Every structure is written in structure tokens, then in C-alpha cells.
Amino acid sequence: MNAPADVITDAVGTSRPRLEGPEKVSGRARYAADHPMHDLAFGVVVTSPVARGRIRDIDASAVLTMPGVLGVLDHRNAPRLDPQASGFFGPDGSMQLLQSDSIPHAGRAVALVVAQTPHEAQAAADALAVTCDAHPHDTTFTADHPAGRAALTVLGEDANVGDVDAELASSPVVVDERYFTPEEHCSAMEPHAATAWWDGGRLQAFDSNQGAFDVARTLASLFSLELDQVRVRSEHVGGGFGSKGLLGPQLILATMGSMAFGRPVRVTLTRRQVFLMIGMRPATEQRVRLGADTDGSLRAIDHQAAFEISPLAEWVENCPEGSKVLYATRAIRTRITAVPLDLTPPGPMRGPGLTPGSFALESAMDELAERLGIDPLELRLRNEPAVGPVSGLPYGSRNLAACLREGARRFGWHSRDPRPRRRREGHLLVGTGLAATAFGSSAFPSTASITAETDGSYTVRIAASDIGTGSRTALVAIAAEALRVGTERIRIRIADSDLGPAWSASGSRGTPSWAWAINEAATRLREQPHDPTRPVTVTVDTAELFTGRFVREVHAYSAIFAEVTVDPATGEVRTRRLLGMFAIGRVVNPLLARSQVIGGMIMGLGMALHEEGVRDPVSGRQVNADFAGYHIPAHADVPDIEADFVPEYEPDEPSGVKGAGEIGTVGTAAAIANAVWHATGLRHRVLPIRLDRVVEEMA
Amino acid sequence: MKEFGYRRVKHVQEALALTANDTGARYLGGGTNLVDLMKDEIEAPSQLVDVRFLPLSGVREAPDGGLAIGATTSNSDAAAHPEVRRRYPALSQAVLAGASGQLRNMATVGGNLLQRTRCAYFADPSEPCNKRLPGSGCPALPGEHHNHAIFDWSRHCVATHPSDMAVALAAFDAVVHYETLDGPAEIPLSEFYLPVGDTPHRETALPPGALITAVSLPKSAACPRSRYRKVRERASYAFATVSVAAALELHDGLVGRVGIALGGVASRPWRARVAEAALHGEPFTGAGLRDAAEAELAAAKPLRDNGYKVTLARNLIVAVLTELAER
Incomplete structure (x- = not known):
């Protein structure tokens, strides 16, 4: 079931280390801020200290005489931008940098200081006199905030299946709880960085992003350039986690600098600026109501989610997405509310929507299992749907039950005493929990070119991104299989906007989308008679094949199992074991896929126990905008973690693959929270499960 | 910079x-x-x-039979020293509970005493902070102070001292030795850190220009039955939420020498003298221990958002001393 019948290579399904590994570990791989460049200048960003207000004055006179300073750009002299330039969901004010004296959030760029060296630019930026008038701000999120309004439904209409209220009223067992997740930050290891310069009339850039083509297209529109006047390259990217999916401030400002000063300009955000300027996962508050019969059959799911947003740009944290596809039930209602506040516009992060949504839904399912007296695993198996409960569409490959059963076997779930607070080891309480997950999968249009070279090798070109996950390596395997040759005959070029439109490394749609275009190009190349003494190139844009209609529910699935210890005297929660069983279609490269989902699970662990952007209640600014204050798991927090895949092939998707990018993260927080309940008997509906929320008065 | x-x-x-x-x-x-x-x-x-290359490194026997740790001794070497581990094990444990291996290899014992608070407002030059800029205000008091002090803070500053090592030193009655142009001098660790008062920027009693040369541990404080326990938000590489260093001697069920110090609760290591006095000379019982911990924490003044530290500190004193007594 793993491969098409006519496959003659083992390219797909074989573990291979990253192709660029030696370059990376030897320091030869160049990231956006690493390329040596003649006449390069450096821009340092100056940001707003107030959460809302107006720039009264920026006095650059003293700074302009400092050593090496080339100039200062602010709202009075910066190049004008097209206010209609769009991000994910239409015109995006987060890109309108240095265009007005208005300050919409703390950390907003108010000036760019450009100098000959990074140190001169930093010194001048530190010395720049910026006077702001602070206006009253509101950064306090609550679901019932009076400014709340319905969120956009572009990612899926609200579900209105059956009569939720009637089903809840007639359900013998009902769960009705609220769940809270805080602001969380991607803050990848490589900070957002860009180098921009002009080559004739053409804007060139090295940029750290998740989709060079999308970024180039947005950059062109923002600066009112033709698309062919812009080239963006992102050969190596040190992590993104969603935060580099769109045109970032680093490239906008570097471009402005290169225009104003007529030379290459590099802008690298500081760690603090990455936290303050780059969109975070918004805080969420979710109410989940589940109604069930005593045998565990779900009668109703009501999932109402609110999240914070900025008036500058639309965003949808689509929390109830999983509630529309995971379980069979007679009635489903979902609602999403956006609450505008004076914040950095939120953006995508590690399974946007689904991840906080899963924490709420899968915690509620565990609470339902508790109240029903049914094993949480069994409860999920009893509610396996035959068709999509909202869409009515049949499922593609759906091996959630296999994930649950195989994971349970490996984890030793069946020996679990379902009662909470029963297992003790010395002064520690021990508990286990699980969560199930679905993550939508599909392929979006991309352009791929393949050249059959005269020496029997092939050159594949596609503006795919490798943000550290190994997609370059995976695509070589996919191309080799599609061309029916060994991987050693494939050469690949990626991450260059000149290679044409391509989906970005986001939405867990990268590999399926790129594989689609590569497969189509390979098929046409194989079918096309050609003279082997001359190179021949085939280019395919799958936009011409894309219908936008989905005839089946295609999702990746996972079951996450967690074991935790809790010291009730100190509140310390430590994760002892994590096991993830995944159904992601065909696994292109088990070594890299395992690495990716394990990384995702660690992110979920961070979400469960550590990660939290904290705002000062008075100033509205983030207090912990660095890794000293914003904790992610240390190695010692992840003692035993394992992940594996159930055999699967998704016939509706290119190469049989489904997305693996985000599903590792999604279910982990709920699995850990459920394990903490099992250990202590106390529910934690507020993330992260900090020790001050767990510590108990000892008798 | x-x-x-x-x-x-x-x-x-x-x-x-x-x-x-x-x-x-x-x-x-x-x-x-x-x-x-x-x-x-x-x-x-x-x-x-x-000063790293001054001849001040190493652990040696002190004239009173205790140990003297040179100021430039690395944290790693201090923690690994066999006599530190044998006579003052809580000190070794405290050092090893801090930072990372790389940092402990670089950090020195003298420098550790003088490290600055990890209060986020102190660390952010765009914020006011009375410790950094006297008179500018303390945003932590109305702001984010979930990990701040519960003892002896003032409206001028609610920050905590970050050192693990200093907490163990406090429990062992350590003495800080220093040198000025007037010659050598010493000061007990219990008087080394100044109360916050209205001068949070003045952190120690060291005269201007004084150079710490050593930290000594008196013979009388040596206690193999000692323990450092650090509670933190993740398993490693985090500062203490609350920590406790405790040394306990029992003679026929009666508490002899007892030293208890708390970290993460004040601008300095907090010597739990009230609890010590309640325990000293009395039979060691669970109820007596809880009462002693309760008495110590009775003086705590938690801030709006850190009342959990009172519970945590009480629990920790009980847990660590119970563990020591059961050895």
C-alpha cells in the first residue's frame, strides 16, 4: 500500500539525511544575513515604546553626524507604499511601515537607521531621539470584550449541523467548559533578516521566509513594482514555524533602505524585535459544549472560540476546525469571534487555529470520558464518523483508529487505571493522557520545471522552501520516483522567486503542493519524446489543473500519548514520556519526517507547560520578549519522546503524501493536560500549566 | 554596547x-x-x-577547620571539589542547579555573589527601574511580578536575587572576604546584601572598589546532612521560583544545628531564622516542622500575583527537612 505499482526506485520511503547537512554543520550554508556583499550598509530598526499613540517628533540631527551614519528613514521621508497591498486576508496594515505618525502597537517600527557597519547603526539607533504621545490603549483580551465581532469565515463557514441546543438539552451527559491559551511566539532560531539591493532596475533580496515567490509578489505590490522587477531568494532558512510566511518587516525596511541610500542594505531584527514585531499566535478563549448518550455516542459539539486580533490586519485563528471533522455527532455548531486590540497583528504559528482548538476539544473529550466512565480511547473509537459530519463528504485515507490502537499498544495504555490520582511514586503523582487530532491536507498550485540534461541527470526547479525540515531532500526523492531514476541523478534548485509561483512552506501543504507540480512535470517529460543529445525542459503550473473543489475529506491524523509526573508540593509538572502515532499518508523520508513530528511534539510540550507571552498590565508591552523570560522546553524537559507512522497511502494526493508539518504540535498540549488531570484529579483549562497553578496546600 | x-x-x-x-x-x-x-x-x-587570572582560585582548608573558596574559582570547580561535596553538599548541589555546564565553567564564585536580578524590567532599558535608574519607579509592583519577592520588598523594588549558590552559602553561615586599599576585611554573608529600603540600587555592603577574594565556610557549619532543592518552571536552565538550602543535625531525635535559607523570595538569600529557632533544641516532628515553616512564612507579604510562593516555600521547607530527617 506504500507506492504506485510501477515504481522502480526506493527513493520515496527511504531515510536519507539532509542534502545540505554538511553545508550547515560546516558553516558554509548562507542564510539571509550571511551573504558577503560589496558596499553593504546596515539598517537597525527603532521601535515604538508605547502600545498606542502618535509620533510627535523624531530628531535625527544629532544622529546624522555620528560615525558611519548614512541616514534615518521615518514616516516623513520613507518611500511610499501601496496601502492596498495584501497579506493573507486582504490589505495588511502590518506592512505599512514608516507611512504615518500613528503608532498602533508597542514594538512598531518608527524609524530605520542606516550606517556603514552594524555597530554604527546600532549606536545611532540607540541615540535617536523619538518623542511619542501615548494614547490610551487596550491590550486586555477577553472573549466577551465589547469590541468582539464575528471573524472572517474564509477558512471555512461556521458549522450549523442539526439542532445543537436540542441535542444538548436531551443529552444525559454534558460537558460545558471554557479553555484559555495565551499569546505564543514562533521566534525561530534565525531571526528575521533580509538583504536588499538594486541590480539595474531590478530589486534583489536575500530574505528569511517560508515562500520566496509569495514574498516577492507581495513586495512588488507593496512598492508598486512589476513582479518581474523583483527577485527574492531564501536558500536556507533557520526555522519559521509560521512567522516567516508573509513579507516581513525586515525585507520591507531593507528595501526602503536600498532605495533611499542606493546601496545594498541589510536589516536583521534583534531577538526582542522578533518577539515584538512579528505576529504571534493570538490568545484564545474557547467554550466547548459536548453532549453524549450514556454509551458515549456524541449528540452535539458546540465549539465557540474567541481570539485577539489587530485592527491593522485580518487574521483567523480557526480553532473549531478539528471539531468539524474528528467525530460523528448529530449536531455541530462552531463560531469564531475576533476581538480587536492594540497588538502586533497576530499571524500563523505551528498549526494555527487547530492547535489551541485541539487543546479545548480534546480536553473536553477527556472530561466527557471522565463523566461517562468510559476510557478516553474507547470514547474516541465509538465516535468514528463514516462521512464528514459537516461536509457530508467521504473521507480519504483515515487511520485515526489505527493511530489510537497502535499508539495504545506501544504506550501500554490498557493497563491504565482510569481513576485519577491513583498512581504514586514517592512524593510524585503520575498520570497518563491522550489526544486525537486531524489536520487538513491538500495540494495547492505550484510551478515546477524539470530539465533532462544530456548526461542523464535531471535538474528540478521549483520555488519551494526548506525552512530546516528537509523539504529539499524530500523533493529530490519525489522527483526521482516521478522520473523513475535514482536520487543521485537529481539536482534541485529551490527558494528563488524567479522559479515561478509556488505554495509556501505553510499550512502543512508544502510537500503535497510541490510534489504535485514535480509529478506533473515529470510525467510530461517522460511522455515527451526527445533527443537525448540535447537538454529538454518541461514546465508545469498546476494552477491550470487546480479546481479548488475537494470531493473528499483529506486529513492527516495523530494520536498523542503522554505520561507526566506532578509534585503536588511544588507544582512542578514534568513530561516523562511522549508517544505520537501519525497517519500522514506515504512517508517520503522516515528520518526527516520523524524529526519533524518530534519537533512538533516538543513545541506542543512547550505550549502545554511553558510558553506564554506576558504583557505588562499597565504599559501593554510584552514583558518577556526574550528567551530568558519566554521559556521553551530545555533538553531535560523531554526525556523520552517517540514517534512513528502507520502505513498509509493517500490516493487523492500527489505521491500519496499528506502534510506532516504541523500535526506533531496539534494534539500534544491536550494529551499532557489530560495526563496532569489523571495524575492529580484537577483539570487545567488554562495554558500553560505553570507550577503556580498546580501547587497544592499540603496537609 | x-x-x-x-x-x-x-x-x-x-x-x-x-x-x-x-x-x-x-x-x-x-x-x-x-x-x-x-x-x-x-x-x-x-x-x-x-581579575580571572589573579591567584585567587581554588578551595583550601581554612584556619578554623572550615573551607575557603577563592573568589576566582569557577562554579564548576567549586561544585566538584570533594571537600565541598563531603562537608557542604548543599552548596555543591546549589551550584549545579544553576545555569548550564558551559556557564558554570566560566562563572566565578566571587562574581556569582554580585550577579544582578533577572527582573525583566531591570533587564529592559526602555522600562523604568529604581535599581537601574534610581527614582524612575518600579513597574513590577503594579505589573508582572509573578516571580518576584514575598519578603522584605519595598515599594521601590520587588526584585529577587537570582543566585542559587548564595542561598546555600547563607545556610552555611558563609563569610565574604574582600580586599581594599586599606587591607583585607570580611563580612558575614548575612550582612553582605543590604535591605532594599529606598535604595534598591545599593545591593551590597562592599565598600567602593573592594575586591572579593574568597568565601569561607566555617567548620561549625559543615553538615553532610544538607540539601538544596530548587523549584523552577522547567527542568533545567531556569532561575529558581523558590529554592531552599537546608542543613540539619539530629541528636537523639532532638534538632541540633539547623540552617535554612530560601531563594527566589527576597532581594537576598532569605535566612529562615524564625523557622530555625522554632526547630532548634526541640524534638523533630512533622507537626513541629509544619509549625516552624508556618511561623517563617507568617512574615511574608506576597504581591498581587505571587501568593503561591508562600505555599511553595512552606511546602519546600517541610519537604526538604523531612527528607533530611529521614536520611
């Missing part, structure tokens, strides 16, 4: 002379805290006097 001078010195007198002539000079040990703060210009010394 502001520009600064750098001098590496070979003799203590040379170091003292340099700082006597330059009030902006700072001694450089491992630099693991100072250099970080310089990057953000929280610290902006005119020059760094590098």
Missing part, C-alpha cells in the same frame, strides 16, 4: 589601584552576567578589570 577599556591584572593591588582611580570600572570574573548586561547597556563600565 558602550565602548570600554579592558585591563587584565596579575596582582590584587594592581586591581584595587585601577578601580580606585576610575569609579566607572568594574571587575570582570566569568562575565556571564556582566557582559550580557553590557550588551543591552544595563551596565556600561568605563573599563573592565579582568
